Amino acid sequence: NAGVTQTPKFQVLKTGQSMTLQCAQDMNHEYMSWYRQDPGMGLRLIHYSVGAGITDQGEVPNGYNVSRSTTEDFPLRLLSAAPSQTSVYFCASSHGLAGGREQYFGPGTRLTVT
Amino acid sequence: AQTVTQSQPEMSVQEAETVTLSCTYDTSENNYYLFWYKQPPSRQMILVIRQEAYKQQNATENRFSVNFQKAAKSFSLKISDSQLGDTAMYFCAFMKPLTQGGSEKLVFGKGTKLTVNP
Numbered sequence: 001n002a003g004v005t006q007t008p009k010f011q012v013l014k015t016g017q018s019m020t021l022q023c024a025q026d027m028n029h030e031y032m033s034w035y036r037q038d039p040g041m042g043l044r045l046i047h048y049s050v051g052a053g054i055t056d057q058g059e060v061p062n063g064y065n066v067s068r069s070t071t072e073d074f075p076l077r078l079l080s081a082a083p084s085q086t087s088v089y090f091c092a093s094s095h096g097l098a099g100g101r102e103q104y105f106g107p108g109t110r111l112t113v114t
Numbered sequence: 115a116q117t118v119t120q121s122q123p124e125m126s127v128q129e130a131e132t133v134t135l136s137c138t139y140d141t142s143e144n145n146y147y148l149f150w151y152k153q154p155p156s157r158q159m160i161l162v163i164r165q166e167a168y169k170q171q172n173a174t175e176n177r178f179s180v181n182f183q184k185a186a187k188s189f190s191l192k193i194s195d196s197q198l199g200d201t202a203m204y205f206c207a208f209m210k211p212l213t214q215g216g217s218e219k220l221v222f223g224k225g226t227k228l229t230v231n232p
Contacts, residue, residue: 031218042118042205042222043159050212058219090159092220096212101147103220105159 001026006091006106013081013113021076021109023091031094032074033103036060036087043090049074081113116141116208120223127196128231134181135191135226137206143167147209148182148189149220154202162204165189196230203227 007022025032033048035058045058049068063085065077074093078085088110094103117140127133139148150162165173165182172180177194193200206223 031212033219035220035222040123040224042224043220044222045219048217048219050217056217088157092159094218096218101149101164101209101211101218102161103218108157 003027004091004093004104004106006089006109008109009107010110011112013078013111015081015083015113017081019078019081021078021089021091021111023074023076023106024072025074025091025093025104026072027093027095027104028071029093029095029104030071031096031103032068033058033092034064034066034074034076035090035092037090037108038087046076046089078111081111083113085111086113087111116143116210116221118206118208118221118223120204120206120226122226123224124227124229126229126231127193129196129198131196132192132194133196133228135193135204135206135228137189137191137223139187139189139206139208141187141208141210143210145211147211148180149207149209150178150180150189150191151205151207151222152200152202153205153225154199159205163191193228198230198232201228201230 034046035043047066049055091106092103148165152160181190203225207220
């Protein structure tokens with residue numbers, strides 16, 4: 001199993017550009033989520049999904065869109081990048097109760113918006 | 115909304131000694147999970163230990179153990195026989211699971227940077 005994979009690992013965008021951060025898992029996990037990590041702030045939830053076709057907002061959803069058309073993939077779209085979106089982004093997945101509630105994290109994407 | 119507080123931004127310990135990291139949380143829920151995650155310089159998030167709130171027994175994983183005080187809403191992590199590889203950021207996290215009316219989402223504290231000195 002590859003676990004949770006994220007692409008790209010690094011990205012630089014100009015203000016106003018759009019892009020998609022990719023996240024995929026091969027563990028047949030129903031639950032997937034996106035977090036951002038900023039210095040001194042811990043990780044904050046952006047969006048999450050409890051299954052294919054179901055998504056919901058987290059703590060900091062503004063400026064981001066998600067969709068979940070398959071169990072495996074959960075892309076995060078930045079609609080119009082802003083410097084405030086400079087951060088490290090983590091995707092996570094879990095099997096819920098069947099997996100002891102453990103969330104598996106991808107390696108992260110470092111995004112810089114200039 | 116739940117909140118998680120880690121009051122120690124940085125700590126250091128000598129190799130082979132014991133260190134305790136503090137975490138408090140605020141919730142009105144009765145059934146939930148608590149976690150400690152480790153983030154080494156590689157940036158990878160790694161689960162260290164988990165505790166189910168309905169279990170009175172403190173969780174233990176090798177050199178890592180917790181002191182879970184439900185009434186006080188406290189969840190500290192003790193690392194025994196500290197090793198250089200324990201140097202990392204440590205995050206405390208709260209979860210209300212889907213089966214308890216929650217959403218499986220994690221609420222994190224701001225982290226404690228632990229340095230193990232040789």
